[in-house]
Amino acid sequence: MADIFTKKKRSEVMAAIRSRGNKATELRMAILFRAHGITGWRRQVKLRGAERGTQKGKAARMSVDFVFRRERVCVFVDGCFWHACPRHGTQPTGNRAFWKNKFARNVERDREVSRALRKAGWTVLRVWECALSRSQTARTLSRIVRALHA
Ligand SMILES: [Zn+2]
Numbered sequence: 001m002a003d004i005f006t007k008k009k010r011s012e013v014m015a016a017i018r019s020r021g022n023k024a025t026e027l028r029m030a031i032l033f034r035a036h037g038i039t040g041w042r043r044q045v046k047l048r049g050a051e052r053g054t055q056k057g058k059a060a061r062m063s064v065d066f067v068f069r070r071e072r073v074c075v076f077v078d079g080c081f082w083h084a085c086p087r088h089g090t091q092p093t094g095n096r097a098f099w100k101n102k103f104a105r106n107v108e109r110d111r112e113v114s115r116a117l118r119k120a121g122w123t124v125l126r127v128w129e130c131a132l133s134r135s136q137t138a139r140t141l142s143r144i145v146r147a148l149h150a
Contacts, residue, residue, distance in 0.1 A: 025077045025129045026065055032132065033066075036141055038148075041066045047074070049116030062113050071148045073123045076114075080129045082106055088130055123147050 026043065033041060045067040066075040080088035084103040091099050114124045125147055131140040 022065075022077070022079055022082075025079055025132065028132050029066065029075070029077045029127070032137060032141060038141070038145065040070055040148075041068050041075070045069075047117065047120075047122070049113065049120045049122075062117065064117070068148060071123075072121060073125065073144075073147050074117055075144060076110070076124070076126045077132070078110065078126055078128055083110060083128075085128050085130060087128075123150065 030043065033039070043066060045064050046061045047064050047067065048061055064074045065077050067073075068075070078085070081090075082103075083089070084107050089103065091103070110126065114126065117124050125144060127140055127144070130136065
């Protein structure tokens with residue numbers, strides 16, 4: 001399938017899709033927290049991590065999906081598509097090189113952010129979008145609660 005967009009337009013379109021998809025998943029997480037009486041979190045908090053290896057000179061302020069400040073726990077909700085979930089991260093058929101590169105960079109960025117936050121003393125949990133499905137909810141929430149009580 002040939003791409004109908006220019007490169008610039010494509011990245012704008014993808015950024016829009018990405019932020020929409022992530023918002024829906026984050027919202028689901030927030031609803032689950034409320035439904036299960038898990039409190040003390042804030043959404044989309046900018047945190048300063050330890051230095052970020054490959055991004056020298058850049059201010060290392062990272063946006064974290066959910067922050068439990070008192071417990072020093074960060075929770076990220078990662079979309080299966082964008083963050084290349086091993087079970088659901090299917091690669092689009094067109095423009096393979098572009099996508100392969102794109103996913104590799106996303107995965108690497110996720111790792112960097114986790115590493116920088118851990119260095120700064122945070123416990124970092126990454127939750128796949130698919131771990132919020134009905135059948136996985138209990139297990140996912142107990143994982144988070146365990147980290148909060150650790
Ligand atoms: Zn998945």
